[in-house]
Amino acid sequence: MNRYPRNMTGYGAEPPAANWPDGAKIAIQIVLNYEEGGENNILHGDPASEAFLSEITGAQPWPGQRHWNMESVYEYGARAGFWRIHRLLKELPITVYGVATALARAPEQVAAMNSAGWEIASHGLKWIEHKGMTPEEERAQIHEAIRLHTEVTGRAPRGWYTGRCSMNTVDLAAEIGDFAYIADSYADDLPYWVRAGGKDQLIVPYTMDCNDMRFAIQAGFTDGSQFERYLTDSFDMLYAEGAAGIPKMLSIGLHCRLAGRPGRAMALQRALKHFSKHDGVWFATREQIADHWAREHPVKQRIAPSQMDKETFVAEFGRVFEHSPWIAEGAFAAELGPTHDTATGIHSAMARVFRAASEERRLGVLTAHPDLAGKLAQAKRLTAESTAEQTSVGLDALTDAERAAFTELNERYTAQFGFPFIIAVRDNTKATIMEAFRRRAANDRATEFAEACQQVERIAELRLQEKFAA
Numbered sequence: 001m002n003r004y005p006r007n008m009t010g011y012g013a014e015p016p017a018a019n020w021p022d023g024a025k026i027a028i029q030i031v032l033n034y035e036e037g038g039e040n041n042i043l044h045g046d047p048a049s050e051a052f053l054s055e056i057t058g059a060q061p062w063p064g065q066r067h068w069n070m071e072s073v074y075e076y077g078a079r080a081g082f083w084r085i086h087r088l089l090k091e092l093p094i095t096v097y098g099v100a101t102a103l104a105r106a107p108e109q110v111a112a113m114n115s116a117g118w119e120i121a122s123h124g125l126k127w128i129e130h131k132g133m134t135p136e137e138e139r140a141q142i143h144e145a146i147r148l149h150t151e152v153t154g155r156a157p158r159g160w161y162t163g164r165c166s167m168n169t170v171d172l173a174a175e176i177g178d179f180a181y182i183a184d185s186y187a188d189d190l191p192y193w194v195r196a197g198g199k200d201q202l203i204v205p206y207t208m209d210c211n212d213m214r215f216a217i218q219a220g221f222t223d224g225s226q227f228e229r230y231l232t233d234s235f236d237m238l239y240a241e242g243a244a245g246i247p248k249m250l251s252i253g254l255h256c257r258l259a260g261r262p263g264r265a266m267a268l269q270r271a272l273k274h275f276s277k278h279d280g281v282w283f284a285t286r287e288q289i290a291d292h293w294a295r296e297h298p299v300k301q302r303i304a305p306s307q308m309d310k311e312t313f314v315a316e317f318g319r320v321f322e323h324s325p326w327i328a329e330g331a332f333a334a335e336l337g338p339t340h341d342t343a344t345g346i347h348s349a350m351a352r353v354f355r356a357a358s359e360e361r362r363l364g365v366l367t368a369h370p371d372l373a374g375k376l377a378q379a380k381r382l383t384a385e386s387t388a389e390q391t392s393v394g395l396d397a398l399t400d401a402e403r404a405a406f407t408e409l410n411e412r413y414t415a416q417f418g419f420p421f422i423i424a425v426r427d428n429t430k431a432t433i434m435e436a437f438r439r440r441a442a443n444d445r446a447t448e449f450a451e452a453c454q455q456v457e458r459i460a461e462l463r464l465q466e467k468f469a470a
């Protein structure tokens with residue numbers, strides 16, 4: 001099957017109601033990344049020093065050597081930055097992304113995290129790149145991260161975020177861990193379900209924009225006021241959306257060695273004061289958000305169209321275009337993926353097949369449609385879909401005069417154009433159908449052929465919307 005694995009649709013124009021507790025307009029989720037002591041270092045058995053997310057501009061790995069300046073930057077995060085952020089946030093429910101080897105080297109900090117009631121999620125075994133690992137190597141790292149995390153914190157992690165991940169990370173984490181959520185995604189403002197590791201896995205997406213890591217990259221923040229303004233602007237937009245009935249989640253990412261610096265911590269403090277001035281704000285851990293979402297929006301047990309075999313797909317959608325299963329067959333053979341697993345997605349795939357067909361084949365679809373209120377309807381020989389559609393506007397209960405009028409118009413139209421009059425009856429009434437009959441009879445054949453094809457597509461769209469809503 002020609003399948004594209006990325007979901008480019010998500011929740012679309014109408015995201016689900018978040019239903020945050022107590023009617024909150026926004027959920028604020030703050031993450032503190034604890035990586036100090038888990039970064040690349042030859043002391044940790046790594047081939048080179050760290051070069052990622054520090055104050056050192058243009059840092060490069062030093063193969064086979066320790067990097068004194070880099071090590072001291074990371075040490076600042078553990079020795080000073082953590083405690084400054086702890087004083088700012090210890091009364092709030094936040095989530096720590098804890099690198100297991102870093103946590104093992106931080107007994108005082110772990111005790112403070114536990115004392116504050118913070119959730120400690122796993123941030124992997126070491127703060128290193130995973131993209132070059134084989135699945136077996138990464139699987140072993142995940143197993144060891146969970147084991148060590150449990151040993152150090154006293155509790156197995158319910159959340160996972162690798163960060164410097166591979167294309168296998170989410171599948172492996174879902175397969176191995178009993179996680180309430182995985183956070184290795186930046187794809188949405190709300191949690192969402194995926195199929196990973198052979199099961200349904202909740203994703204609680206993270207952030208790279210509301211993240212102090214932008215102090216450590218060239219295209220990032222240069223002073224605290226930029227960070228503060230970005231956080232408050234993000235909050236204000238999401239809060240307004242929540243007030244309009246579409247509550248979202250604001251995710252904020254912090255690092256001990258970055259936001260823990262005095263000037264940045266002050267900016268964070270000002271942003272927190274801005275948040276606190278508003279009603280209907282729910283500060284939560286990722287674990288709390290995941291548990292809430294799983295209760296409010298449990299995974300739907302339904303076979304996704306893009307994952308159906310051909311026989312099932314054609315059986316499900318072969319009658320959407322009247323008596324034309326070849327359109328469903330063509331859609332099945334096209335590039336489908338999660339983004340097509342909606343009424344709009346399947347309609348797009350099928351309409352493309354219809355539009356790309358020869359005029360002769362499209363004419364065959366038109367002539368497969370029955371006359372409105374015609375002999376097939378009277379003999380009750382319409383498809384179930386056509387019967388329901390014609391019944392919806394009362395075409396099954398015409399007076400003798402109305403039936404005679406429809407019969408005359410049908411015969412005249414078909415003789416003129418070579419195909420029956422087609423209209424999406426669910427968009428109309430008896431009166432507007434009759435008016436369209438008379439108006440469209442004045443078209444030339446090319447214009448009317450194009451109009452009839454558009455109506456066929458609209459009928460298919462309405463049928464799919466009904467099918468997916470069931």
